Amino acid sequence: MGFGRYVEVGRMDDLARLDSPVHRLDARTKVLTTVAFIVAVMSFPRYEVSALMPFFLFPLVLMNIAGIPSGLILRKLMLAAPFALVVGVFNPLLERQIVMTAGVFDISGGWLSFASIILRFILTVSAALVLVACTGIHRLGAGLIRLGMPRVFAVQIQLLHRYLFVMTDDAVRMVRAFEMRSVGPSTPRFGVYASMTGHLLLRSLERAQGIYEAMVSRGYDGTVRVMSPTAIRFADVLFFAGWLIFFIAARTWNLSLLLGGLITGL
């Protein structure tokens, strides 16, 4: 848990400000396509490994057209991996029936389902990250409102995102001030922690009051208006339909197996 994680949020916003054919698509198109992708990936039976491979095409193509560096996505994947790993790692221990042989190796069902969990994790998480990195929180929020998300919630996400950096800066300054004035262990005692956190909370309450007054003085009347300038174009229809056909094809037939069969002649 370092400051690096928060700086990387800024990195995602920078990426969202780029311009590419994927960036120009309507947010609704990208949200619906990503959801279709995730549902398709998650609907496979638990031992499926090879049929998942064609699905890597979607995040890879989007990343490359949109110019999103793969290192960023990989780092985030690594940070988030532990919980899926912890739950998945029991499968090889618990299920040892041999279901497949590859040369001299016997592969048990548990290892297959473990590999399947990890693959699904990589696929779904990278798709969600790519969605944000090529859309940005503002266009995403506007798109979600038009897809039926309550305005309160969309506005809340946008405000939270805006003040994330401000509040985190506040907290980091506080921790730095504490570290510079203390000797020995760098984590505060509980009493000190309570007062630091309490002060941070008081500051946030005051900041919220200030923001409210600033909003009211600029004509805020209880509803926050969100700009949503894009419209569905032909490219959006093509994008959505094309990927949907691909997902359905890859879900219905095991493309890896077909190709492998063709190559090896088995």
Place this chain on the structure above:
Amino acid sequence: MHMADALVSPAVGGTMMAAGAGLILWCGRKLNRSGDDHLVPLMGVLGAFVFAVQMINFSIPLTGSSGHLGGGILLAILLGPHAAFIVIASVLMVQALFFADGGLLALGCNVVNLGFFPVFVAYPLICRPIVGQARGGGRLWLGAVLGAVAGLQMGSLAVVIETTMSGVSELPFKSFVALMQPVHLVIGLVEGVATAAVAAFVLKARPTAMAGVSGVSSRWGVASFLAVAVLTAGVLSWFASTRPDGLEWAMNKITEGKEHEAPGSSVHGQIAAVQESVTLLPGYEFRAAEGGAAVGGAEASNESSRWPAVSAGRSVAGLVGGGLVLLISGSIGYGLRRFGALRAGRERAHGFWKIR
């Protein structure tokens, strides 16, 4: 304990998503009707506070580890349950979208586990009746700690139920519970203490900061808490008994006569359960043998239908094909990037000359 997309089946994820979306809609409508427009920036800033506060850790004496504030109960104390739920949902959404914590399909699960239980069950039924009008002291501490513990216990139990129902993990229900609940008991205690300390500090400095303390009277609160406790226990035991777990049964048959565990206090029971889960793990080979031969239940038939014959050819074809598809995807991506760079470069050059 954020659920990831990889651990949820579409059916479970979809159901929970519907539940979560319904709750968000309901809370949104409640907030709109209340017409309290100064809540909007306050909610945004407090959501950011939940992130920011994770930058500050405190050292837990004697353990060498550190803890930090989670936020559910504190938000409910400051904002009231409806606004607090929206804030937690937004925090989870930002975590899913920017930090890869959780996922889009699993968002419904996470919103219910980490939002609904602390804010709509633990806070109104446990925390608020105990705290009452207290601005500090024993009642505030007791209420916050019990509320945080209860919220997390229900949440982690829900994680186990959702994972088990999704059928992705091989971990049996009982040992999963035995792993999750004690860990989250400790986390809940730490979080509750931190919540109480911060709430006490802020309420002393700014006594008006607390939302909606009046409302449910404590007698009704206690009664409904008991009802929830009974209900939870009922559901728990139902799960425990309807899933007797072929493996346990096999283990009992095999280790017949050997000592098992001494039932006693609940703490002892929990420790025993953890022990059980740990020592059982090596014994799980029995399951494979069982599935293959004796039981012939749903599991065995499932497995055999899914894997009709162990064919080496099929496996090799799958491996080769999978690798190739990955390679092709990668090179398509790389090609697109080169193409994009080329075009961008040409456009840039073009623009350069145009401006000149």
